[in-house]
Amino acid sequence: MLIEIAPSILSADFAHLADAANAAISGGATLLHVDVMDGHFVPNITIGPPVVASLRKAVEVPLDCHLMIEDADQYIAAFADAGANWISVHQEACIHLNRTLELIRSHNCRPGVVLNPATPVQTLGEVLDLVDYVLIMSVNPGFGGQKFIPSALEKVRKLTTMRAAKGLNFRIEIDGGIDLETIGGAVKAGVEIFVAGSAVFSHGDPAVNVEELLKAAQDATMVRV
Ligand code: DX5
Ligand code: ZN
Numbered sequence: 492m493l494i495e496i497a498p499s500i501l502s503a504d505f506a507h508l509a510d511a512a513n514a515a516i517s518g519g520a521t522l523l524h525v526d527v528m529d530g531h532f533v534p535n536i537t538i539g540p541p542v543v544a545s546l547r548k549a550v551e552v553p554l555d556c557h558l559m560i561e562d563a564d565q566y567i568a569a570f571a572d573a574g575a576n577w578i579s580v581h582q583e584a585c586i587h588l589n590r591t592l593e594l595i596r597s598h599n600c601r602p603g604v605v606l607n608p609a610t611p612v613q614t615l616g617e618v619l620d621l622v623d624y625v626l627i628m629s630v631n632p633g634f635g636g637q638k639f640i641p642s643a644l645e646k647v648r649k650l651t652t653m654r655a656a657k658g659l660n661f662r663i664e665i666d667g668g669i670d671l672e673t674i675g676g677a678v679k680a681g682v683e684i685f686v687a688g689s690a691v692f693s694h695g696d697p698a699v700n701v702e703e704l705l706k707a708a709q710d711a712t713m714v715r716v
Contacts, residue, residue, distance in 0.1 A: 503692040511692060528632075529561060532559050553577060577600060583610055663683055
């Protein structure tokens with residue numbers, strides 16, 4: 492199991508994005524999580540392809556673009572051209588989810604599917620063979636700094652069972668309220684990729700914060716349950 496920390500730039504200072512991102516990377520982050528919000532699917536607006544293109548020039552790690560938008564099909568080419576490496580879309584926002592996931596792959600990006608806290612994992616049964624990763628939201632999307640919703644872990648456990656039953660090997664990512672308190676439980680439930688926004692960028696040194704999260708996650712893999 493390859494544990495990765497994906498700092499969410501949503502909690503960084505946008506005027507100093509490259510410095511913040513590179514500080515997190517120097518602490519061991521191997522992926523950068525980019526939250527794209529449209530003010531329709533979620534009640535907030537963030538960034539689009541131009542910022543992804545600038546970031547692409549400033550960092551070397553893959554960019555994990557989490558699209559919290561309606562009509563994702565219309566924007567996937569733009570994000571891919573801007574340098575997105577992983578692109579995830581919400582099950583709740585995509586009417587033709589199969590087509591959207593195929594479209595992401597056709598642009599040579601890794602496709603991922605995301606579930607809101609209220610959406611059951613069973614809704615993914617017919618698309619799990621099309622994705623490289625599943626992102627389980629452990630907060631309602633739209634804002635950083637929210638409290639972790641523990642029922643997300645039961646969904647992760649169910650997803651690991653579905654994955655084994657189908658003989659698949661997509662990876663499992665979690666997003667929302669991940670910090671030094673919550674990361675260990677998520678590791679034990681079967682998560683490999685941890686998005687962390689405020690825990691990385693809202694206090695202290697992002698490099699040290701990533702190091703500590705990585706250590707807490709790796710320690711949790713050692714503990715027998
Ligand atoms: C929320 C975003 C998250 C957010 C996480 O809609 O998808 O990626 O940045 O922030 P924290 O880690 O502060 O909960
Ligand atoms: Zn996110």
